[in-house]
Amino acid sequence: MSFHPPLRTLMGPGPSDVNPRILSALARPTIGHLDPEFIRLMDETKTLLQYAFQTGNELTLPLSAPGSAGMEAAFVNLIEPGDTVIVCQNGVFGGRMKENVERVGATAVMVIDDWGAAVDIEKVQHAITEYPHATAIAFVHAETSTGVQSDARALCKLAADDGMLSIVDTVTGLAGIEVDVDGWGADAVYSGTQKCLSCVPGLSPLTFSTRAQTRISNRKTPVQSWFLDMNLVMGYWGKGTQRAYHHTAPVNALYAMHEALLILKEEGLHNSWARHQSNHLALKAGLEALGLSLVVKEQDRLPQLNAVSVPPGIDEAAVRKQLLNQYSLEIGAGLGQLAGKVWRIGLMGYASRPSNVRLCVHALEAALINQNLTLDRGAAISAVNKCYEDMQ
Amino acid sequence: MSFHPPLRTLMGPGPSDVNPRILSALARPTIGHLDPEFIRLMDETKTLLQYAFQTGNELTLPLSAPGSAGMEAAFVNLIEPGDTVIVCQNGVFGGRMKENVERVGATAVMVIDDWGAAVDIEKVQHAITEYPHATAIAFVHAETSTGVQSDARALCKLAADDGMLSIVDTVTGLAGIEVDVDGWGADAVYSGTQKCLSCVPGLSPLTFSTRAQTRISNRKTPVQSWFLDMNLVMGYWGKGTQRAYHHTAPVNALYAMHEALLILKEEGLHNSWARHQSNHLALKAGLEALGLSLVVKEQDRLPQLNAVSVPPGIDEAAVRKQLLNQYSLEIGAGLGQLAGKVWRIGLMGYASRPSNVRLCVHALEAALINQNLTLDRGAAISAVNKCYEDMQ
Numbered sequence: 019m020s021f022h023p024p025l026r027t028l029m030g031p032g033p034s035d036v037n038p039r040i041l042s043a044l045a046r047p048t049i050g051h052l053d054p055e056f057i058r059l060m061d062e063t064k065t066l067l068q069y070a071f072q073t074g075n076e077l078t079l080p081l082s083a084p085g086s087a088g089m090e091a092a093f094v095n096l097i098e099p100g101d102t103v104i105v106c107q108n109g110v111f112g113g114r115m116k117e118n119v120e121r122v123g124a125t126a127v128m129v130i131d132d133w134g135a136a137v138d139i140e141k142v143q144h145a146i147t148e149y150p151h152a153t154a155i156a157f158v159h160a161e162t163s164t165g166v167q168s169d170a171r172a173l174c175k176l177a178a179d180d181g182m183l184s185i186v187d188t189v190t191g192l193a194g195i196e197v198d199v200d201g202w203g204a205d206a207v208y209s210g211t212q213k214c215l216s217c218v219p220g221l222s223p224l225t226f227s228t229r230a231q232t233r234i235s236n237r238k239t240p241v242q243s244w245f246l247d248m249n250l251v252m253g254y255w256g257k258g259t260q261r262a263y264h265h266t267a268p269v270n271a272l273y274a275m276h277e278a279l280l281i282l283k284e285e286g287l288h289n290s291w292a293r294h295q296s297n298h299l300a301l302k303a304g305l306e307a308l309g310l311s312l313v314v315k316e317q318d319r320l321p322q323l324n325a326v327s328v329p330p331g332i333d334e335a336a337v338r339k340q341l342l343n344q345y346s347l348e349i350g351a352g353l354g355q356l357a358g359k360v361w362r363i364g365l366m367g368y369a370s371r372p373s374n375v376r377l378c379v380h381a382l383e384a385a386l387i388n389q390n391l392t393l394d395r396g397a398a399i400s401a402v403n404k405c406y407e408d409m410q
Numbered sequence: 411m412s413f414h415p416p417l418r419t420l421m422g423p424g425p426s427d428v429n430p431r432i433l434s435a436l437a438r439p440t441i442g443h444l445d446p447e448f449i450r451l452m453d454e455t456k457t458l459l460q461y462a463f464q465t466g467n468e469l470t471l472p473l474s475a476p477g478s479a480g481m482e483a484a485f486v487n488l489i490e491p492g493d494t495v496i497v498c499q500n501g502v503f504g505g506r507m508k509e510n511v512e513r514v515g516a517t518a519v520m521v522i523d524d525w526g527a528a529v530d531i532e533k534v535q536h537a538i539t540e541y542p543h544a545t546a547i548a549f550v551h552a553e554t555s556t557g558v559q560s561d562a563r564a565l566c567k568l569a570a571d572d573g574m575l576s577i578v579d580t581v582t583g584l585a586g587i588e589v590d591v592d593g594w595g596a597d598a599v600y601s602g603t604q605k606c607l608s609c610v611p612g613l614s615p616l617t618f619s620t621r622a623q624t625r626i627s628n629r630k631t632p633v634q635s636w637f638l639d640m641n642l643v644m645g646y647w648g649k650g651t652q653r654a655y656h657h658t659a660p661v662n663a664l665y666a667m668h669e670a671l672l673i674l675k676e677e678g679l680h681n682s683w684a685r686h687q688s689n690h691l692a693l694k695a696g697l698e699a700l701g702l703s704l705v706v707k708e709q710d711r712l713p714q715l716n717a718v719s720v721p722p723g724i725d726e727a728a729v730r731k732q733l734l735n736q737y738s739l740e741i742g743a744g745l746g747q748l749a750g751k752v753w754r755i756g757l758m759g760y761a762s763r764p765s766n767v768r769l770c771v772h773a774l775e776a777a778l779i780n781q782n783l784t785l786d787r788g789a790a791i792s793a794v795n796k797c798y799e800d801m802q
Contacts, residue, residue: 045437083475220660268612
């Protein structure tokens with residue numbers, strides 16, 4: 019029987035609610051991946067991606083696979099066997115970077131911070147002093163497992179000042195908070211479609227600086243992945259109408275991504291960031307009125323991903339289940355070290371809107387009361403409303 | 411501006427015409443990749459894929475990336491550095507297999523056949539005698555670059571008899587001609603969605619035998635790709651409701667693939683193969699009446715992909731351009747050695763239907779007459795119609 023999904027409100031760590039305009043673009047008739055009209059779409063998509071990343075990088079494209087493949091593409095192209103890479107870990111995805119470095123046959127020097135804390139710049143400086151010949155510094159700009167943002171500008175500058183490449187994971191960052199690839203001087207930056215771009219999951223936008231591109235061209239060893247080899251991918255995504263066939267592009271997914279980027283451009287980057295911030299503040303006001311607290315300290319919080327401590331005595335899975343069953347509302351569980359200890363409430367892209375904040379606060383209030391927490395009914399929604407009024 | 415693709419008829423080497431039912435499934439509302447309803451969809455998809463591949467293999471799943479990543483998954487999981495692999499090449503994709511073997515750090519022993527010929531079983535036997543300790547035999551069941559099918563049953567048997575694994579590329583084969591994974595005793599078989607499944611491009615269905623699965627579990631070295639590591643992918647696609655997060659599944663693409671597999675099941679595998687064969691025969695009758703000939707000899711032809719020799723004096727690109735501009739009809743150019751020498755006319759999945767055969771024959775007739783070829787107007791369509799009548 020055909021699959022008819024329930025209509026959810028997606029406020030987990032991604033995928034986020036997809037704008038109906040994007041679903042409509044997704045379903046347009048498929049054309050060939052070498053069709054002149056498709057080549058035109060590719061050119062426009064590249065320009066829109068350069069806008070989203072704030073970069074003039076020629077090597078800017080959507081990879082035909084999810085964000086984890088974007089991460090792998092950064093490492094397998096820039097790192098060679100025997101290299102040393104300084105990897106900052108303050109959550110799940112720094113750990114995945116370590117895996118990637120090691121599978122390339124390189125050594126990962128780990129800079130570890132607590133889950134829920136930002137990457138400590140001083141520790142990274144120390145690692146640079148200890149490993150001055152490291153090839154790259156890799157870090158997660160927006161940690162999806164904890165809701166933390168780290169100082170990408172400072173970390174990329176450290177790398178550049180010491181002649182190292184910077185590899186930046188901003189899967190959850192792009193379009194939700196400032197991503198300034200050229201301003202940072204970042205060398206490899208990758209993201210995902212299913213977070214603050216509010217597109218369907220499956221692609222990974224990425225960009226490489228000219229410095230990174232030179233390194234890829236001058237490698238001593240071949241890139242270990244044929245599918246992710248940027249020397250080959252560029253033959254298809256490069257300039258001009260003579261595109262060399264590499265693999266069949268996910269045509270319809272690219273229709274969707276083009277539409278998502280267009281929506282972002284129409285709103286404007288700064289407006290998108292401001293919207294994420296204001297809905298975050300309203301949610302925070304509601305959560306606090308429910309007696310809940312955020313895991314991350316204020317200056318390091320991602321507005322688009324709110325890690326909330328589960329109060330003692332509360333069955334966190336039962337709360338999520340009630341939200342899903344009674345409100346068709348998805349929020350996320352904790353991941354890794356934080357499993358069972360936090361909820362992750364996403365306000366990403368199209369999902370970052372006042373009606374979602376209100377729904378979530380109402381639903382959480384009901385679920386917490388159901389768990390025998392004593393709460394002042396209605397206080398949370400009043401706090402949310404007051405916050406929105408104050409911001410006007 | 412939003413992208414509105416032209417409505418094409420896709421009779422190239424893929425993507426093929428997508429059934430509107432599939433586009434409609436694709437655009438259904440996105441849900442979470444760990445949603446209980448999505449887990450149910452995954453279970454159904456796996457069962458449907460087992461039907462399509464004719465296998466009971468537990469490790470049967472759609473990879474979240476195109477067919478080229480499916481190929482890479484087969485090699486990086488089954489082959490280790492230092493291994494020897496017998497690779498059969500009779501077109502573009504055998505050459506890509508060689509690339510994959512070498513990037514794993516293994517040695518590819520090549521068995522070369524002419525482009526347009528099937529893999530020569532005797533040559534493979536000879537290679538086995540010369541390299542009795544080879545780990546695997548890899549070959550392309552359905553060569554998209556030439557329109558040739560090779561004897562997968564015989565090749566897999568050779569591998570099994572000599573204790574080698576078989577790696578089978580059937581990107582263009584699945585649902586168009588017999589694919590009998592368990593009957594063949596094949597060990598790793600991968601396909602694509604955008605050929606005879608008539609789904610949007612972007613995923614790669616694949617299946618591993620228990621023998622292959624055991625080899626993956628017992629590897630001496632880690633799989634070089636984190637994204638394609640089947641030990642990890644299985645944690646998400648495995649049994650039960652406790653799915654371990656690996657990467658975010660391309661939710662909407664999976665809606666589409668589920669629908670495509672459902673359509674295949676409704677028609678039935680044997681009916682689908684028979685339909686591909688009868689439309690192929692009708693196209694062939696029309697092409698011959700136009701004085702055109704097929705590159706591949708009769709017993710080795712893929713009914714779903716017809717490589718047609720470009721007659722002397724004909725500007726092949728101008729013909730394709732006229733078809734695209736006047737009929738919004740896409741046929742494929744030659745690839746690699748056959749570039750400029752052939753057209754590739756696909757009759758894949760939903761595109762394999764009598765109205766498409768008739769459109770293509772009319773359009774080709776007009777384009778050839780436009781190139782000053784002397785033709786008996788109407789003879790080709792009569793030949794097509796007669797062929798369909800004779801088959802009734």
